Amino acid sequence: xxxxxxxxxxxxxxxxxxxxxxxxxxxxxxxxxxxxxxxxxxxxxxxxxxxxxxxxxxxxxxxxxxxxxxxxxxxxxxxxxxxxxxxxxxxxxxxxxxxxxxxxxxxxxxxxxxxxxxxxxxxxxxxxxxxxxxxxxxxxxxxxxxxxxxxxxxxxxxxxxxxxxxxxxxxxxxxxxxxxxxxxxxxxxxxxxxxxxxxxxxxxxxxxxxxxxxxxxxxxxxxxxxxxxxxxxxxxxxxxxxxxxxxxxxxxxxxxxxxxxxxxxxxxxxxxxxxxxxxxxxxxxxxxxxxxxxxxxxxxxxxxxxxxxxxxxxxxxxxxxxxxxxxxxxxxxxxxxxxxxxxxxxxxxxxxxxxxxxxxxxxxxxxxxxxxxxxxxxxxxxxxxxxxxxxxxxxxxxxxxxxxxxxxxxxxxxxxxxxxxxxxxxxxxxxxxxxxxxxxxxxxxxxxxxxxxxxx
Ligand code: GAP
Numbered sequence: 001x002x003x004x005x006x007x008x009x010x011x012x013x014x015x016x017x018x019x020x021x022x023x024x025x026x027x028x029x030x031x032x033x034x035x036x037x038x039x040x041x042x043x044x045x046x047x048x049x050x051x052x053x054x055x056x057x058x059x060x061x062x063x064x065x066x067x068x069x070x071x072x073x074x075x076x077x078x079x080x081x082x083x084x085x086x087x088x089x090x091x092x093x094x095x096x097x098x099x100x101x102x103x104x105x106x107x108x109x110x111x112x113x114x115x116x117x118x119x120x121x122x123x124x125x126x127x128x129x130x131x132x133x134x135x136x137x138x139x140x141x142x143x144x145x146x147x148x149x150x151x152x153x154x155x156x157x158x159x160x161x162x163x164x165x166x167x168x169x170x171x172x173x174x175x176x177x178x179x180x181x182x183x184x185x186x187x188x189x190x191x192x193x194x195x196x197x198x199x200x201x202x203x204x205x206x207x208x209x210x211x212x213x214x215x216x217x218x219x220x221x222x223x224x225x226x227x228x229x230x231x232x233x234x235x236x237x238x239x240x241x242x243x244x245x246x247x248x249x250x251x252x253x254x255x256x257x258x259x260x261x262x263x264x265x266x267x268x269x270x271x272x273x274x275x276x277x278x279x280x281x282x283x284x285x286x287x288x289x290x291x292x293x294x295x296x297x298x299x300x301x302x303x304x305x306x307x308x309x310x311x312x313x314x315x316x317x318x319x320x321x322x323x324x325x326x327x328x329x330x331x332x333x334x335x336x337x338x339x340x341x342x343x344x345x346x347x348x349x350x351x352x353x354x355x356x357x358x359x360x361x362x363x364x365x366x367x368x369x370x371x372x373x374x375x376x377x378x379x380x381x382x383x384x385x386x387x388x389x390x391x392x393x394x395x396x397x398x399x400x401x402x403x404x405x406x407x408x409x410x411x412x413x414x415x416x417x418x419x420x421x422x423x424x425x426x427x428x429x430x431x432x433x434x435x436x437x438x439x440x441x442x443x444x445x446x447x448x449x450x451x452x453x454x455x456x
Contacts, residue, residue, distance in 0.1 A: 017275070019336060021205070021206060021276075021278065023339075024206075024277075024336060024339060027407070031408050032051030032052045033054040034048050034049070035048070035051060045203055045211075047212050048207050048212075048328070052361075054331070056362070057355075058327060060359050061334070061359060062216060064245065065193070065241070065325070066078065066191070066193065069189075069216075075188045076191055077178060077188070077189075077191070078191045079174055079178060084149070084161050084163065084164070085161075087162065089170075089173055089300075090162050092296040092297050092299070093172075094296070095144075095162070099144060099146055100143055100144045101114050102116070102143070103115060103141060103201050104118060105137070105138045106123040106136065106137055106138075107136035107138065109123060112143075112202075114201045114202055115140040118137065121137060122135050123135045143199075145165060145200065145201075146197075147197045147199050149163060164196055166196050166217070167192050167193070167194045167215045167217045168217045168322060168324065170192070171190045171191075171192055171219045172219065172294055175221070175294060176303065186222060186307050187318075188221060190219055191218040191219075192216075192218075193215075193216045193327070195212060195214055196215045197212050205276070205278050208278075208281065210328060213328045214327035215324060215327065216324075216327055217323065219320050219322050220320065221294075221307075221319070222318060223316065223318065226319075231286065234286055234321050234323050235270060238284060238286055238323050244455060245359060246334070246355065246356035246359060247337050248337060251333075251337055252272065252275075253273050254270050254272060255271045255273050255280070255282070256269070256270045265289060265292030266287055266288055266290065267288035269286065269287045270285070271283075271285050271286075272285075274333040274337070276333065276336055281329075283326060283333050284323065284324060284330070286322070286323050286324075290319055291320070292320075294320070298317070334355060338355045338409060339351070339352075350403055351406065352406045352409075352431060353407060354431070354432055355409035356455045356456060357454070358454075359456060361409065363384075363389055364384055364391070364410065364412040364414055364448045365401070365414065366378075366381040366384065367401050367413055367414065367415045368394050368416045368417075369398060369415060369417040373416050373418070373421075376421065377392070377416040378392065380414065387445070387449065388448070388449070391405070398415065401413070406431055411431045411432075411451065412428055412429070412430060412431070412448050414426050414427070425438045425440055426439065
């Protein structure tokens, strides 16, 4: 069964949510964060492209995760595996037999729906006035969500393979090689960032439920006696990470899985949920997967994936605690969390994307007051852009240029004016307070860098 967290309910918080999804979707397209893939052909359902700002946001999020989860720890190492694994790996993991959603087809409108999204016997596409008898729904059938492809030069010799529906399975198949080559001892973890594919029956809520998406997953291998302890510790650490990304605490919560939601092999699972305009929804899962994955791959491959405790000589299959975050969902949550409309002087309103400086796609914008100042202003841009993503804009009214940067979340605007050449200073304007400070040109790079590096 795929992740089924998306509810149809409408809580009081949702009704009060200040942001309409359409506003964010429109802004994401017009400013170049995220827009439909192959848009010129009308788009393709469940596939999204990240534009110049979106790719920076996404890369910053992935880099923050990698830094925190892999580089800063001595007990976690990283890999980058192939998207396509041996087909037997997906039999061992249970995906070939069980990774499915029950679906129904409507014989009238020819659309397909998840059975749990049908109310009564009416097709969701049917106009209200249409009689129930006009809805001709099939019985629910299981629909495997893995996307398939064919490998091989000739049609006769082709083999069916799957685009991975989660990034963690190659971590399990690589477990022995990575442990030995990286000279790691249990307890330790393996992390990976990468694409995953699910043929979702009803992709929806912008990028929230896509058919191609990215996951950042970490599988932590430990002794059976330590599984509860490590689960608790990773649960805390993952929530800390989300807070450090800049989420408001009122927008985040844990949701433990009820016993009937747990996979048969799982001991415990908790979601980190964010309050989207369409309700509280999962952005990350922390799962105690037991020894299911290693045992199954051992059984199906015939390779021994057991470890030996050097001190006690005990031989055992390690237990796995998994942290699994969706990159696209977290980017979407960051944008929802950051988007603000506020009234400023003169009854004007401004849109501000209050992203933390570390996550913001553009760290600073260099804005010469006149095109005549472009030479020294471009030199400053070149200096700053050696270590960070910086924007240069010399077109139009300065107030409008500030607004454009506010809307995409640029934390600092650096204005080069006619006094700059004489006093060697520029004006740095901070996005949230709109406060301005005059600082020396030589100090600008370290001023911005210090603030960008202060948080995530
Ligand atoms: N290895 C465990 C696993 O894949 P999951 O709950 O199915 O667990 C983990 O997925 C995370 O991947 C989710 O919390 C979510 O952020 C992201 N995710 C899952 N399906 C997705 C989809 N169709 N579109 C976007 N993100 C998705």
